[in-house]
Amino acid sequence: MRRRHDPFHHQDSDLDRFRFRLGFAAVAVLLAFLLLFTRFVWLQVVQHDYYTTRAEGNRISLVPVTPNRGVIVDRNGTVLARNYSAFTLEITPSRVHDLEATIDALGTLIEVQAKDRKRFKKLMEESKNFESIPIRTRLTDKEVATFAANRFRFPGVEVKARLFRQYPLGEIGSHALGYIGRVNDRDLERIEVAEQAANYKGTDHFGKSGIEQKYEFHLHGQTGYEEVEVDAGGRAVRILSRTPPVPGNNLTLTLDSKLQKVVEQAFGERRGALVAIEPESGGVLALVSMPTFDPNLFVDGIRADDWDAYNNDPDKPMLNRAIYGAYPPGSTFKPFMALAALETGKRTPQQAISDPGYYMFGGHQFRDDKKGGHGIVDMYKSIVHSCDTYYYVLANDLGIDGISNFMGQLGFGQRTGIDIEGEAEGVLPSQAWKKKRFKKPEQQKWYAGETISIGIGQGYNSYTMLQLAQATATVANNGVMFRPHLVKYITDAKSGAKTMIEPEPMRILPFKQQNIDVIKKALVGVNKEGTGTRAFAGAEYEAAGKTGTAQVFSLKGEKYEAGKVKERLRDHALFMAYAPADAPKIALAVIVENGGFGAQSAAPIARMVFDYYLLGKLPKGAAEEDAAAVEADE
Structure with missing residues (x-):
């Protein structure tokens, strides 16, 4: 005898399967929310201090403030070495996609001579990729304003205020005074040996010869720091706190x-x-x-032609004959x-x-x-x-x-x-x-x-x-x-x-x-x-x-x-x-x-x-x- 089909039986089966699936989904959602809640508790409670610190670190940048280098005077008070502030146009190579194209574009706004390019390339060889390097120094107010209006076009390029060393008497007494120049590996070794690495954060220059070299750690001073709040683009928003730098010691020489x-x-x-x-x-x-030499030429990084002139001069002006x-x-x-x-x-x-x-x-x-x-x-x-x-x-x-x-x-x-x-x-x-x-x-x-x-x-x-x-x-x-x-x-x-x-x-x-x-x-x-x-x-x-x-x-x-x-x-x-x-x-x-x-x-x-x-x-x-x-x- 043929069995009669029961439509209500199929409805009960489908309903059971639906309930099972619904229950499984509910459990899965509950587990997911439980996992999310657990993760939330872990991040917000257990790891709160850690991530707060990291967030603050991303929001706050610790910027070293270079101290004013000590002044050098002779026995009668005549200034032999001093400092002055000026604006520089600087490029951070690691943040620039096409360096040559960027420099060419900058040249349409601000004069960039062949000597500036040569010096920039020389400084690049001596510096780390993430350091900013000057392409132009001693900018005029007009040049600063011109760049500021076009800054959005040049990521990785900025204007900075820097202190520059000046030797007012030029060549007079240069072998005794010496000169300063960009920090190199040899200078870094001296800094490490003297256990002064922390104090030289942000410092670009170091004494290379004469008094400037011998009394470097007296003249340098103590580096200060600024806590700066930055936005997502890495731009400074405001200064939160400041530890001022301590200027370097001043030297009075026996020289007349x-x-x-x-x-x-x-x-x-x-x-x-x-x-x-x-x-x-x-x-x-x-x-x-x-003969003597002009120490002012070395402060920004001596131009290749000036260095060649000194180095190839048969009279050897860089030799301290005394x-x-x-x-x-x-x-x-x-x-x-x-x-x-x-x-x-x-x-x-x-x-x-x-x-x-x-x-x-x-x-x-x-x-x-x-x-x-x-x-x-x-x-x-x-x-x-x-x-x-x-x-x-x-x-x-x-x-x-x-x-x-x-x-x-x-x-x-x-x-x-x-x-x-x-x-x-x-x-x-x-x-x-x-x-x-x-x-x-x-x-x-x-x-x-x-x-x-x-x-x-x-x-x-x-x-x-x-x-x-x-x-x-x-x-x-x-x-x-x-x-x-x-x-x-x-x-x-x-x-x-x-x-x-x-x-x-x-x-x-x-x-x-x-x-x-x-x-x-x-x-x-x-x-x-x-x-x-x-x-x-x-x-x-x-x-x-x-x-x-x-x-x-x-x-x-x-x-x-x-x-x-x-x-x-x-x-x-x-x-x-x-x-x-x-x-x-x-x-x-x-x-x-x-x-x-x-x-x-x-x-x-x-x-x-x-x-x-x-x-x-x-x-x-x-x-x-x-x-x-x-x-x-x-």
Whole structure:
């Protein structure tokens, strides 16, 4: 029998399936909401502090505020390095899609020269990709307004106010002052070693040489911070709080900038160096290296053509000849040789030799500069008239190690410890030095004949003008040697308290005063009746000094004639001196490279220095220029 279809049965089945599905969906929705609620509780309650902090971090940016770099002034308060504020147009490469196109577009609004592009590329190589780099500096108000109106077109480009370093006197004193430049990897290493990384956040510049480098951490100051609220686009909305930066400390130097200028003008186009020291303190009054350079060119990143000009200049303007250039001292070495003879008992002041114009040793003739010789020569005459033969004989009697041991006391062949970096050690020859210097056994042996030329400041002798000036100041100060220094005191920018750089005696040499007096009397005689007479004729003070001439290359027995020798192979001219002779206030050493005789080229520069420092007299040309500058200021 056929079963009859029941329509109500199918309806009940469909209803059950529907109820099941509805219940499943309800449970799923409930579970979803439970999960969402659990997540909500986790985020809003359990993780509340964490995400609040992150939200605040996204909303608030901590911006470092670079401190004002300390000011540098000379001993008379003349500003040598200062700061000023100016606007720069800067690009952050990581935020710019097409760098070249962006720079081209900027060039239609604000002048961007080829030199600006070159400097920008150079700075990019030295900087990190996320750092902003200036494409134009020192914008005018009109240029700032023009960019501000078009800023929306240039993501990753902005105008910033920055502090710039300025050296008002330009090239004057640049080797002593040094300069600042963009921070590089080497600077970052120094910052890390000094544990100053946090303090250099946002800092773009660092001292590269001279005082700027040596006293970097005094000059820099303490970085401040601003808590800035930013919008979704990363633009500042308002400043929430501010920790102001602390300016760097100010430095007062021992340098006299007007004296420095007198010296640099006295050199003119000639190459050379001069160091002038205050004997009773070691304060450096002038530190000159010629030619010089303009430190202002380095502040924004030196242009490639300017760098090439400096780097390829055969006169090497970037070389600090005063502390790094090492030269034979020539006859300026003789007074110290004479003092060595007195102190070791090898000579008395009255003991004399007969000078025929040469000295024979080992079958070789060592010639005196005066044909026919100086006749009978005692110690006074040997210094006043610069008799080579006297010192040939003396050198042989003292021996190389005797000379080396004595000269080492005076600081020859040693770094003085002056408060700028880059000082050369020089060469104080001895048997031990030669063994260390050369590799081959036959080169290591010291030959007695080599000692002879050492006595007149030639041979292996090689010293800086700083070392020669220090030795001169030590004799002027009766054997008390001070460490040369350029900074007189440091002024705390916050409290105004001054920290003096106290004169630091390096050593007190046990020289007998009567021996020093013998040398001093002869040095006065040099400028009264000897080789320095012409340069100091008519001086209103009594000066002590010694001329010197140093050979650049060996003549091999031939007679020296300056006119027949290439300019850069001519003799160097030297002079060491102090004044006033009875109460020294200034001591100096000067070299004019390839200048010939010391009496002719170097001594007149010393005379100008003493005239200005002791009497306030300016050389004629400098006096006229100074008067014109005053008139222009008025």
